[in-house]
Amino acid sequence: MAVNSYREDEFMENTDKKKIMRRLFSYLLAYKGTIIAVLVCMGITVAISLVNPLLIEEAIDHYIAQSDLHGLIGLGIFALVLNLIFIVMVKLRMYAMAVISNKILLQIRQDLYEHIQTLSFSFFDSRPTGKILARIIGDVNSLKDVLVNVVTTMVPEFVTVVGVVVIMLVKDWRLALASLSTIPLMIAGIWFVQTASHKRWQIFRKKASNLNAYVHEDIAGMNVVQSFAAEDETQEIFEGLTDEHQRSFVDAVTYADMFGPVIDFCWGFGAMMLYLVGIRFLGFEKVSVGLLVAFGTYINMFWNPIMNLSNFYNNLVTNLTAAERIFDILDTDADIVDAKDVTELPDIEGSVEFSHVSFTYDKGTPAETKVLSDVSFSVKPGETIALVGPTGAGKTTIVNLISRFYDIEDGKILVDGYDLTKVSIESLRRQMGVMTQDNFIFHGTVRDNILYGKLDATDEEMIAAAKAVNAHDFIMKMEKGYDTELKEHGAGLSIGQRQLIAFARTMISMPKILILDEATSSIDTHTELLVQQGIEALLSGRTSFVIAHRLSTIQNADRIFVIDKGGILEQGSPAELMEKKGAYYKLYMAQFAGLQE
Numbered sequence: 001m002a003v004n005s006y007r008e009d010e011f012m013e014n015t016d017k018k019k020i021m022r023r024l025f026s027y028l029l030a031y032k033g034t035i036i037a038v039l040v041c042m043g044i045t046v047a048i049s050l051v052n053p054l055l056i057e058e059a060i061d062h063y064i065a066q067s068d069l070h071g072l073i074g075l076g077i078f079a080l081v082l083n084l085i086f087i088v089m090v091k092l093r094m095y096a097m098a099v100i101s102n103k104i105l106l107q108i109r110q111d112l113y114e115h116i117q118t119l120s121f122s123f124f125d126s127r128p129t130g131k132i133l134a135r136i137i138g139d140v141n142s143l144k145d146v147l148v149n150v151v152t153t154m155v156p157e158f159v160t161v162v163g164v165v166v167i168m169l170v171k172d173w174r175l176a177l178a179s180l181s182t183i184p185l186m187i188a189g190i191w192f193v194q195t196a197s198h199k200r201w202q203i204f205r206k207k208a209s210n211l212n213a214y215v216h217e218d219i220a221g222m223n224v225v226q227s228f229a230a231e232d233e234t235q236e237i238f239e240g241l242t243d244e245h246q247r248s249f250v251d252a253v254t255y256a257d258m259f260g261p262v263i264d265f266c267w268g269f270g271a272m273m274l275y276l277v278g279i280r281f282l283g284f285e286k287v288s289v290g291l292l293v294a295f296g297t298y299i300n301m302f303w304n305p306i307m308n309l310s311n312f313y314n315n316l317v318t319n320l321t322a323a324e325r326i327f328d329i330l331d332t333d334a335d336i337v338d339a340k341d342v343t344e345l346p347d348i349e350g351s352v353e354f355s356h357v358s359f360t361y362d363k364g365t366p367a368e369t370k371v372l373s374d375v376s377f378s379v380k381p382g383e384t385i386a387l388v389g390p391t392g393a394g395k396t397t398i399v400n401l402i403s404r405f406y407d408i409e410d411g412k413i414l415v416d417g418y419d420l421t422k423v424s425i426e427s428l429r430r431q432m433g434v435m436t437q438d439n440f441i442f443h444g445t446v447r448d449n450i451l452y453g454k455l456d457a458t459d460e461e462m463i464a465a466a467k468a469v470n471a472h473d474f475i476m477k478m479e480k481g482y483d484t485e486l487k488e489h490g491a492g493l494s495i496g497q498r499q500l501i502a503f504a505r506t507m508i509s510m511p512k513i514l515i516l517d518e519a520t521s522s523i524d525t526h527t528e529l530l531v532q533q534g535i536e537a538l539l540s541g542r543t544s545f546v547i548a549h550r551l552s553t554i555q556n557a558d559r560i561f562v563i564d565k566g567g568i569l570e571q572g573s574p575a576e577l578m579e580k581k582g583a584y585y586k587l588y589m590a591q592f593a594g595l596q597e
């Protein structure tokens with residue numbers, strides 16, 4: 001069951017913000033050299049901007065006053081060169097930071113993608129695709145400014161603040177303390193604002209994620225929406241979600257915008273304290289006007305960077321929630337992993353054994369409601385087993401367990417005598433072919449789609465596989481044959497054609513064990529025949545489990561398992577089961593004769 005739908009906010013553990021920041025900024029360490037170069041560029045630009053007023057002063061007081069045109073031109077050229085250097089340094093710094101931040105975003109996105117690929121079915125069962133996309137795309141993007149600003153704002157502004165404080169203390173510690181007396185107030189104010197706004201930004205990101213999940217689901221299911229004329233209902237849900245999204249944004253911004261006023265207040269109050277202490281308590285005889293004026297300038301030099309730092313901090317708090325959501329996924333352990341002492345499953349013959357297997361999707365479910373309860377069976381290499389039974393009986397669950405997409409609660413599953421938990425997942429799945437009902441077609445050519453089954457296959461192998469499953473002829477009739485571009489989900493292909501391409505993809509991988517969840521949709525008789533022959537080609541010579549919805553397709557099966565009530569109700573060859581006149585016979589009669597005995 002989906003724990004998170006677009007209707008529910010994602011659950012997130014409380015995180016340690018400092019840890020998140022350290023982890024995020026540790027990505028910058030890989031670019032230490034470039035960052036030092038960026039800081040040098042910034043140092044040069046700051047120095048040039050400090051020199052500029054001096055040059056103007058020199059030009060006016062010295063060269064213009066003495067009508068020294070040559071000197072003035074020389075100074076002008078010097079100023080021009082300096083400012084050209086300034087422009088180059090700024091451009092270099094921006095370019096370097098853009099490159100670094102993009103590389104880091106790419107790295108984080110790759111880490112996320114790689115990790116998500118290792119996660120088990122239960123992870124994907126528990127959250128809508130749109131929410132996963134929101135983290136890989138939206139959340140990662142919002143880290144860009146934070147990464148850039150930590151270098152271009154935090155480091156230099158912090159250095160400036162420390163420098164100014166040192167100068168102020170050296171000049172006059174009493175005036176310095178008076179000027180900076182509002183710092184505790186500022187820290188308290190910022191702590192309050194950031195705590196409140198961080199919580200609200202978290203809510204905002206969850207609402208954005210819900211909206212994303214809904215839009216993704218709605219677009220994917222647009223044909224259902226339109227065929228049931230449900231546009232008004234979906235529009236209403238969409239508007240509800242955008243409304244929540246917008247309200248959560250306004251709420252978060254309301255708090256975030258309090259950063260500025262807090263600093264402004266402390267700035268103004270600090271200046272007042274300076275003049276109060278300087279003029280009233282120390283008196284003119286102890287403090288010169290020049291020192292007081294200089295402190296007035298220092299106060300600005302102190303609070304300006306503090307304002308920039310607080311803007312950076314505000315930006316950090318806003319986007320820290322994005323980093324939290326990214327690390328939350330990176331820290332999600334895959335449920336299905338190789339144990340430490342696993343061995344490689346050697347080339348198998350294809351026998352499969354279930355020994356007292358019990359399984360449930362929600363751990364801790366009582367025995368009587370388990371999806372599978374104490375199931376045992378044994379399948380010989382090359383056998384074709386058809387699984388039939390009412391909907392929700394557990395047919396798909398059984399085949400998913402053979403591929404170890406979920407771990408069982410009790411019992412053992414053995415392939416060629418090897419316990420599945422004792423062999424590497426990769427060596428098991430490499431020897432299995434799984435064909436689900438949707439026959440997923442990727443955007444790309446027919447060739448790309450078939451070679452997905454074996455990336456290094458030759459053209460001859462590809463054509464042989466396509467011929468074996470009856471796909472070659474229809475592919476050759478397509479505009480560019482194997483190089484024809486297919487659209488996402490195989491739009492533009494018939495269901496039968498999609499199946500045939502998926503068959504070829506499985507055929508080329510030459511699996512020892514084949515799982516075929518037979519599509520229920522009906523296809524035209526000609527394609528149906530091709531598909532039937534394709535299935536037969538696929539099944540021959542390998543152990544196969546076919547989830548059959550149309551009983552006509554499994555008359556050649558070696559054995560049929562009727563699955564119901566958490567186990568195998570009856571099993572035997574099609575003829576034996578018909579003779580037995582049990583559950584299978586009833587299903588068969590219901591499907592073919594519309595009769596139920």
Ligand SMILES: Nc1ncnc2c1ncn2[C@@H]1O[C@H](COP(=O)(O)OP(=O)(O)OP(=O)(O)O)[C@@H](O)[C@H]1O
Binds near residue numbers: 362389397
């Ligand atoms: N990912 C899942 N999370 C939780 N419960 C699930 C999940 N998949 C299936 N179930 C439940 O497990 C039971 C068995 O489902 P399963 O898909 O194996 O049935 P099935 O026999 O293949 O049905 P159908 O013929 O309709 O495909 C059902 O009650 C179903 O609701």
